[in-house]
Amino acid sequence: MWQTIAKSVFGSANDRYVRSLDKIVARINALETQLEDFSDDELKAQTAKFRLKLEEGATLDDLLPEAFATVREASRRVLGMRHFDVQMVGGITLHRGEIAEMKTGEGKTLVATLATYLNAIEGKGVHVVTVNDYLARRDAEWMGQLHKWLGLTVGVIVPNLPEHARREAYAADITYGTNNEFGFDYLRDNMKDSRAKMVQRPFNFAIVDEVDSILIDEARTPLIISGPTEDKSELYVALDKIVKGLEEEFYEKDEKARNIQLTEDGVEEVEKRLIAAGLLESDNLYDIENTQVVHHLDQALRAVVMFKKDTDYIVKDDKVVIIDEFTGRMMDGRRWSNGLHQAVEAKEGVEIQPENQTMASITFQNYFRMYPKLSGMTGTASTEASEFWDIYKLNVVEIPTNVPVRRIDEEDEFYKNTQDKFLAIAKAIKEKNELGQPVLVGTVSIEKSELLSQFLDKEGVKHNVLNARMHEQEAHIVAQAGRIGAVTIATNMAGRGTDIQLGGNVEFRTDDELGLMEDGPEKDAAIARIKAEVAEERQKVLDAGGLFVLGTERHESRRIDNQLRGRSGRQGDPGLSRFYLCLEDDLLRIFGPDTLFAKMMNSNLEDGEAIGSKWLSKAIETAQKKVEARNYEMRKQVVQYDDVMNDQRKVIYEQRAEIMDSETVDDVVEDMRQDAINAIVATACPPGSYPEQWDVEGLKTKVEDVLGMTPPIDNWLEEDAVEPEMIEERLQDLAKQRLEDRTRDFEEPMWRRAEKGILLQQLDHHWKEHLATLDALRQVVFLRAYAQKQPLNEYKQEAFGLFEMMLESIRESVTKILLTADFRAAAPPPPRELPQLPEFMTGHIDPLTGEDNSNDGDGSAQRPALFGALAGSVMAQASPGGANREDPYAGKVTNRNAPCPCGSGNKYKHCHGAV
Structure with a gap:
């Protein structure tokens, strides 16, 4: 009780911390008038002035007020955007190595420029980490204008970038890129044979955008660089046929762990089928000789029974493409590990790619913990605050909104089955659509998106579907989701990177409608017309109640639900959110408490009837907490196991660095x-x-x-x-x-x-x-x-x-x-064409469950030269004992203990017969 009273009087610990930053913000604001009088050249000269102060012994904290004020004024001139006071608070939080939780639409991208500029002045490099290549390019180009204007250099890391371009990008003061590219470049660098070939500099400071997606969701699986092994296509196809012929009574499945195992009867049945197919080397399935068959049999079972097309993956261009469960995006080039992807390819009848062997690996946790200073920003981090502190020692600071949130979050509506739920959803969407209120619908899979689309077609509601199949149109669909009567179905709204502006987005409309028009009075008039139309349309949407966010079911993580809700009510706009649930939803079916099912089934709920109560919402939140706790344990286990390897990795990589130096x-x-x-x-x-x-x-x-x-x-x-x-x-x-x-x-x-x-x-x-x-x-x-x-x-x-x-x-x-x-000393051999080496694969693979993926390499990974330092001066032959190149016993059955006839004095097994 006393804690409640104290909190109501003094505010929470977070409130007190944010208030403590008001003094710094006041110092920044006091400099604004002075900097407004600066000419452009004087404002640009601030960067050189700050660097001189650092050389004279000043710290970054000493420079913070003036540096932040400089960025604010430069942003106003270059980008036409002035940082709000709460954005200054966010910038201070980032500079201090903390996580700034800012609601959707509060301008996180602009906030990052404050801490990025201040820390880049040192010249040690600042990495801005985003969740996808589109955002990396966009932010580097958009915010890069501001940084370049102030005299800083900006680079961007994207896939398929040549080595020299990567090196230049990392040498820049500020480098934008995705978490995967940064991690893979680290692994590639530690596979090279000289310092000159390495692209990264020593780590200094990183700001992670959508920090919960990168450091929590994607951190369940480590990054892996691997190379191809032998082809086992025939084995995958044969096992796939056997598994598809099994009845459900022969196996038991655990949907929580996404695992499956044979029953005793199932083992006997499979043994009979494997023996008939000639795949077993002995009569017992679990004899050591059949270890490989057992492993691939397990993966075939998981592929056929547990992994669903259009939910976990899609088939595109005769390839199996993984769908990211958190963002709903296609993950081109990524592959599941341990033969699982090959098993899915056999299931779908597409070309089977060979498996891979690990050559280098690191978890995101251990990668990002190498930065001396790390910070992040997102709209949803407080539910995972304890994990951020336990794993990364990052404190989460909730930054207040610039304008109070006016969105109304209604209680969930609960239905008996999926059919009733989708009928109710279609009806609600049609009602809002007739009022002109834009609707954003969040689903958990492509399958559910397309099912809802069919219901809306029957109701005659025009709509857009945003899922992995519509990946290329993503930014344009999201940008216009706030127009009058717009209905947008999105597989997932995490990390989309594009705000939904009520009335439409002027910039995207201009690009779409006037992209080919030449600059001039005619284009200026067209832009003015579009701005006026957007302003008029915005007012109509506001009158209709703002954006209506509708969730078709609860996600496993509360953060994903909050991200969806956060799309409505940006910058003080009105809005509405509501979730529709039923007993057949995966979350309730798999993780919901048994008492929930019993009470609901006994309540005589009529077909089409809906109920809603705080008790139900509480039960659903409990189910979500269960899943979050389970996922946290999985991530924690990955870290604990990788910590063992990480100590060894440091020893090896440090030894390599010493050798190269x-x-x-x-x-x-x-x-x-x-x-x-x-x-x-x-x-x-x-x-x-x-x-x-x-x-x-x-x-x-x-x-x-x-x-x-x-x-x-x-x-x-x-x-x-x-x-x-x-x-x-x-x-x-x-x-x-x-x-x-x-x-x-x-x-x-x-x-x-x-x-x-x-x-x-x-x-x-x-x-x-x-x-x-x-x-x-x-x-x-x-x-x-x-x-x-x-x-x-x-x-x-x-x-x-x-x-x-x-x-x-x-x-x-x-x-x-x-x-x-x-x-043997030799003259430089004539130049010859080298054989084509197999490509490296880069991957993001779960070492415990095999879930997630591997990624086809972009060719930038370098195989360490075996004797590269000797090229042209020494020919090294790996035959111990000085054997000639030709094998004198070639084509003959030879006693391995016989002396080698090449004259080396060694036994054949230690010379030309060496394995």
Whole structure:
């Protein structure tokens, strides 16, 4: 009770924090009159003045009032827009590294210019992160006018941008781009073999637009760069036929987890069908030989039963295209992982693309946490405030609106079934349409959009449908959704980036109607006419009650519902919102409490009859909270697992950076050689054991394999008081001498480049293999829970052990190549056409469920050069032991332990027979 009284008297903590910023806003406003008297040149000179102050020791906080006032005045002159006081509060919030929650239509794009300009003055780079390429280009062009006018450079990152253009864009003071492009460029940079080829600079400050969509919704799945593996098309098609022939009694599905599994009878039935199809190597489905078949069988089941066409994906141009569940957009080029996309392609009978192997990966959480300062803005963040703080240490600040919100949010209407609900929706839309009131309808899938469209056609209501099929028309449809009598059906309104202005959008109408008209008096008159028509139409819409937002069902997340509602009532306009629900809605059917169903079914609700109550709304909100909590646990689990890999990733990437920055790596190579020799001896001669217990034959074989030598180990063992340390020292000396002998014919700079190239190549190769191993481990480690063990702890322990093994393998392979591979000085070979390498794939894939996607690469990912540093001066041959290029045993059945006839002195399996 006391908390309620205190809040009513003093305001909430958020209110008090916002009020504390009023003093800074007052200082900014006090400078406005002074800056209005500045000429354009004087105002532009402010940037150089601020940079000079920074060099003299001033901080960005010291410059904030004058810098913000400068941006406000420049914006008024360049863009014709003056920042409101509440927008100044938003700008301060962004500069402080917090999340500014601002309602739709409050001008978040303009707010970002304040913090962007101030932080860009330092010259360290500011990244403005958007949710799609359209917004990145638009904001870079639109707000870029202001920044360029003030003397800053602006770049934009979009797909298929050449490497040199990317480097220039990142070198700019302000860089606009999507979260995916920033993340993929980071991964690509850490796959390159020299600093000169990297495009990104050290991270400084990022402002994330639609921060909830990027850091919450999309953060359920990490970014992945992968390469294609072998083709298994026939297996996918065969399993698809078997799964499609299964009756429902043979499997159980869990719609909450979007998972499915066979019953005991189902296993027996599938085994019979697989054996008949010749797909099993043994009679038992779960024998180890059939592991691959079981995996792809599970994916075929999920594809056929759980994934729905026109809801989860569409088929376009003979390709399966994923639909983003949060925005309703097509995700061209993105693919589900672990064979799921291939299973859906088999289901739809389109061409099956090969699977991919992970080569680099990072979660959005760990990517964005690398920025020293991070901030964000959105219209809906407060419901996820705890997650923003837990994961990113970001505080959410609710910024008050410039004008009080006048929108009326009505109680939900509840119907018995979908048919009754859609009839009522169509009737309500027709009533509003006859009044001239524009209507925006939000649906959760393409299927529901098209179903509603059929109902409206029967009622004779003209309307536009905005979904993944109408992707190209998106901005134009949204911009005109506020005109008289307009009816717009949208799959999802999250992150659309275009305001719905009552009466229509002058800019879009001008482009649509006068796009081809030449500038001149005639065009000016036409623009004036359009402005007058829009103003007149706006008044009529206001009289009709403003924009009516209608939701056809509740989304899993309250934020998505709030985003839809927020489209109405912008900048103090009147508006109305209402949601229509029924028992058959996915949210209520899957997540709703059983008591809700029981009470509703027993209430004798008549066909076509609707009810609404606070109790129902509360029950629905409870269901949404359940889903939000479940999704948070999923994201948290992804972060926890990736944190393990992230520590290892930092070590590898830092090691790569050190190697690339070093003139020579001979000290690193020497340490690796010593560690490799010590490990070989320690394995064969364990500490504390007696000489008669040592694995002498194993030691000889390993030394011959790795060091390419056959030292007199038997003679050493005959000496008195022989110790492992003595063997180590002698092997170290022999290996060092062998290396000196091998490098005598090479100039030192040439050999140092060879060492560097080999070291990077082996680091990348083993890291890629390590990622594949961790992926496999992550998919099965949950089984440890049956043994009463914590899967995450087990994963940490296993991953640590695997990382140690990987480092040991790197040390051994580098040593082996340098001591056994045949390096020959050669004249630069004539230029030749290189074979076409397979394209990299970039992806956004869920490591736990396989949901989300992979993305076809734009060709900008660079495969690390194996021996690129040696091109034209050294030819490196990967045949240990100095073999000739031609295999003398080619085409023959050869004993792998026989000596290789090339004269290397090695066994065939260690020479030309090496696998």
